[in-house]
Structures are given as structure tokens and as C-alpha cells.
Amino acid sequence: MEEHGHQHAHLPHRTGHSWLDISLAVSAFFVSLSSLWLTLHNARTMERLVAANSYPNVDISVGNQFDFQDGRGVRHALYLSLLNTGIGPARLRSVELSFAGRPAATVRALLAICCTQEPESSLPNTSHWSSGDLRGFMLQAGKDLALFAWPDAPGDPRWARLDAARKNDKIGVRVCYCSVFDECYLHDSAYREPRRIGACPTPAVAYVGG
Template structure:
């Protein structure tokens, strides 16, 4: 009986062992460099995408006197808002308001703490800020109060107490890159996630018991 002979194929070499080893090492180095360049390129693209969607939220408060339409007098105002001066949308996860270091639930708590529970007449406020999306160049007023035409002790009290109010916001980009920003810091601080605080602030009011 005839047996088929099997031919084993071996890698072709140059016949010179030192040269074969050198070429093998060179091929390995080229492969590793190519892999590193691929990973570096992917990381660079990820950073570029993040940079092109970067929100930059600033916490604004104002008590400036503004001229009123059709009037010669300049009236004061109390205003708290979030401004997005970045190049990507900002999704607000939560806001915390503190008066003298104590967190406030809403404007009722704030007025109770700062202004002897005075009623708020003529204030424009937003019912909810959690989950709000601020477009690039956009602003999110939380509450605004223009000085009334007739003297109002509640307005005067809140206006005088503004330096005792500080607030912090946590927000994320569309790619869930999250940051915190407060009136006590000069720039946003990156965080892994916006962990819910014990007492988030909502501008709405609640009934006193």
C-alpha cells in the first residue's frame, strides 16, 4: 500500500539566524507601535468629542439696580440663575441652596430663615430645576424679584441677606460627563456622578403648617 507523504510548511527564513531574529523583533515592535497609535488615536477622538460637548455652567446672582420701562427711577432686583457658557448642553441634576450654611428646600424655607417668613409678592419663579436642559449660551432663571413700586419689607430683607446665601449645582453633559459648580469655587469640578444630596433645592414654595 502506498502512503501519502505529508509536506510540512515552515516559515521561510533568510538562512541567517541573526537576521531572522532581528526581523522578528522588528515586526513585533511595529505591531506594538501600531496598537499604541490606534489606542492613542481613539483616546484623542474621545477627548475631542468630550471637548466639543463641554458644558460650562456659571451660578449667577444679582441685586443690581435696573431702570424700569417708562420710568426714570432705578429699582433693585434679586435674581438667581444658571448660565451655560460652554459649547454643549448642560443637564441640571440638582441644586443646593444654603442660608448661613443650612440647606433650604425651597423659597418658603429660605424666606422663613432669612426674612421672618415674609410672603413673596410679585416674584417670578421656576417650579422645578432638576432635569432641566440648558442649551449652549442659554440661561435658566430659578427665581427673579424686581423691587416693587411700593416699599416691601420682604424684598428689602432678602436683598440685604444675599451675601449669606450660597448655592451649588451638579450637572452633566450629553455624554454623562458630570461636574459640580458652586458660588464658592472659580471653576467646575469633575465628578463621577451627581449623587443626590440630602436636601435638594426647588424654587417652588410649600404651604406653611
């Protein structure tokens, strides 16, 4: 005669005390919940750490001593440049240049607004260096980028007027840039530090160099 073993269903282990069973179940639930919270918290911490290690910080520099890298060393020259003092690259989205709140798309337009009082035909033919359109340019950490530079021009009255405008903080610059994680910042020369924004706006008049 064959004997068939009886199969028994495995039931959850119980202590025999309902209040203790409930307490253990609640404790297990909170332990699981705490583990989930710690996992999410650690993930967010890692995200912030990665973002911090890729943080760009674009500063605006204006001065009257510049090295044109032509072998002549630092010279008396007006310049405007951007410097990434952060630890991650910055993708430039827009640059704006203005005089007393009036926008200028080029250096020539800036000079016309701020510094030209004579008929243009009477002005000497002086030259300045300027960048092109910088939208989309990736500025690496620790690197600088000149927007324009103009060597001392004693025969051109606009040079001294532009220098005076610089000293009186009449030259305005706004630059909007983003990190590699598309975290965007807007730095206005009227303020000491950049501020975080959702996305870079399209300026009414963008600086395009020239």
C-alpha cells in the same frame, strides 16, 4: 505514464543567519505593537475631542438687575440664575439653595430663614417669580435659566435684607449637572470653578422652586 508534481510546503523565508532572523522577527513585533498603540491613542484622542466639543459649564449668577420679559425692560430686582457658558448642553441633576449653610427647598423657605423678622401677617403681600423643580432639565449651551427673581419691593423689609445677604455672599447655591456623555460636574457658589465628580449625589434638601 502520468507524472505527478511534488507539492512543496511553503516555509517561512529565512536569511540563513539565525541572529538576523530573530532581529527581523523582533522588529516586526515592535512595528505591530507600535501600530496598535497608535490606533488606541488616536481612538482616545478622538474620544477626548468629542467630549471637549460637548463640555458644559454652568455658572451661577446673582444680581439686582433683571429683565422679566414683560416689555418693561431691565428693572431693579433681585435674581438668581444659572448660565451655561460651555459648548455642550447640561442636564441638571440637582440644585441646592441655602442661607449661611442652612438649606432651603423654596424661595419662601429662604426668606423665612434669612430675612423674616416680623410676624408674617404684618408683611405686605408681595410676589416673586420662581422656577419649578429643575431636576432633569436640559440647559442648552449659551442659555440661562432663572431660579428666582423678585422685583424691588420698597414696602417689604425682606427685600433689602435679601439684597444685603446677596452682597455679603450669604446666599449659597450648588448645582450638579452632566454632559450628554454622563460626565458630571458639581459647581458650588463658594468656589470659582466646577469640579468633576463620578455621579451627582442626592441632596438632603433639593431646591424645587416656589
